[in-house]
Amino acid sequence: MLTVESLKKSYDEAPGRPARRKKSDTTRTYAVGGVDFEVNDGELFTLLGPSGCGKTTTLRSIAGLERPTEGKVSLGGRVLFDSAQDVNLRPNQRGFGMVFQSYAIWPHMTVAKNVSFPLEVMPRAKRPSRQEIDHQVADVLESVELGSYAQRSATKLSGGQQQRLALARALVTRPELMLLDEPLSNLDAKLRETMRFELKRLQRELNLTAIYVTHDQAEALVMSSRIAVMNEGRVEQIGKPREIYTRPATRFVAEFIGTSNFLEGKVVAVNGDEVEVDTPHGRLVAADPPRKPVAGDPVLLSIRPECVDLSRERRGLPNEWTGTVRTRAFLGDVVDHIVRIGDTEIRNRSNPTLSIPPGTEVHFSVTPDKVTLVPVD
Numbered sequence: 001m002l003t004v005e006s007l008k009k010s011y012d013e014a015p016g017r018p019a020r021r022k023k024s025d026t027t028r029t030y031a032v033g034g035v036d037f038e039v040n041d042g043e044l045f046t047l048l049g050p051s052g053c054g055k056t057t058t059l060r061s062i063a064g065l066e067r068p069t070e071g072k073v074s075l076g077g078r079v080l081f082d083s084a085q086d087v088n089l090r091p092n093q094r095g096f097g098m099v100f101q102s103y104a105i106w107p108h109m110t111v112a113k114n115v116s117f118p119l120e121v122m123p124r125a126k127r128p129s130r131q132e133i134d135h136q137v138a139d140v141l142e143s144v145e146l147g148s149y150a151q152r153s154a155t156k157l158s159g160g161q162q163q164r165l166a167l168a169r170a171l172v173t174r175p176e177l178m179l180l181d182e183p184l185s186n187l188d189a190k191l192r193e194t195m196r197f198e199l200k201r202l203q204r205e206l207n208l209t210a211i212y213v214t215h216d217q218a219e220a221l222v223m224s225s226r227i228a229v230m231n232e233g234r235v236e237q238i239g240k241p242r243e244i245y246t247r248p249a250t251r252f253v254a255e256f257i258g259t260s261n262f263l264e265g266k267v268v269a270v271n272g273d274e275v276e277v278d279t280p281h282g283r284l285v286a287a288d289p290p291r292k293p294v295a296g297d298p299v300l301l302s303i304r305p306e307c308v309d310l311s312r313e314r315r316g317l318p319n320e321w322t323g324t325v326r327t328r329a330f331l332g333d334v335v336d337h338i339v340r341i342g343d344t345e346i347r348n349r350s351n352p353t354l355s356i357p358p359g360t361e362v363h364f365s366v367t368p369d370k371v372t373l374v375p376v377d
């Protein structure tokens with residue numbers, strides 16, 4: 001298990017040209033401002049967040065390519081970095097496999113040579129025999145489905161095949177942990193989608209433990225065992241994909257992952273697992289909030305568009321409101337309606353069999369367990 005504790009990385013930033021700078025001009029900016037998480041064996045753990053939130057810096061700190069300012073990183077009890085004890089193992093002492101955005105396969109080598117090379121350059125004491133190397137290379141090429149390409153020049157592979165080769169090269173040394181930084185971002189959209197499933201299949205079949213960095217929420221939701229959503233150098237929430245999507249802990253997470261309707265309100269009563277909230281447009285009931293509020297607390301309600309149930313007739317359901325369809329957009333497999341209620345717009349996403357023209361009065365409802373309470377700081 002990998003453990004990351006209170007990890008911080010700051011860069012000194014100074015304005016102007018170096019020769020004219022005074023030490024007092026320098027300001028500290030934290031790319032990573034105190035991050036904690038654990039990655040269990042066999043997990044694909046994703047660091048997800050917008051550009052500049054500190055994902056790559058966190059990953060590079062784990063890899064040993066960056067020296068953190070503070071914190072501790074350990075793997076199965078072995079300390080890799082600890083600012084307090086002044087421990088900082090070099091990247092090659094950490095034994096991780098790495099695949100980065102620019103997958104940089106060696107173009108002058110064959111596919112097989114690209115994979116055997118990391119084994120051939122191992123110190124003599126650790127290096128497997130020629131026979132074992134050939135065996136391991138054949139095995140790993142088979143697992144990434146490149147077995148029949150072994151003797152081909154590495155440059156004569158498609159983008160997706162080159163990506164799988166980069167993965168094979170990282171896998172062949174049987175690392176305890178794989179570090180993957182946006183490995184699919186150079187591929188076209190269609191291939192990227194196929195490769196998500198490929199990578200996931202490989203990770204499961206080989207029971208790999210991996211940390212995966214991406215800014216693509218769909219990629220994270222499809223592939224991850226668990227996700228850490230990062231924002232401005234901090235972790236906002238850690239959870240399974242479904243949990244992150246259905247139970248966002250903060251407004252940032254709710255906005256970053258998918259689309260959501262937000263309503264501000266105030267808690268009026270808490271009855272067991274149910275919380276009643278007054279909003280400018282009426283009362284709503286939310287069920288089973290992750291953190292129990294008390295009456296009087298201001299809260300933010302988050303409702304996913306696909307959880308808004310639209311109907312031409314009033315059905316007497318809980319959380320049922322009346323509004324008017326303002327726009328309707330057909331998106332092929334789904335249809336979106338924007339419904340106006342007072343000065344608020346609520347987005348609904350439905351099966352295309354339901355299509356209600358603008359101007360129609362509609363009744364919409366949401367079941368209490370689909371209303372998420374987001375704490376307001």
Ligand SMILES: Nc1ncnc2c1ncn2[C@@H]1O[C@H](COP(=O)(O)OP(=O)(O)OP(=O)(O)O)[C@@H](O)[C@H]1O
Binds near residue numbers: 011054055056057215
């Ligand atoms: N060497 C450096 N010197 C100064 N600032 C840096 C350095 N490297 C990164 N940063 C800053 O640290 C912050 C985090 O960068 P990082 O690359 O970790 O973000 P990221 O989430 O991986 O972004 P992206 O998805 O764009 O790669 C950014 O504001 C970046 O500008």
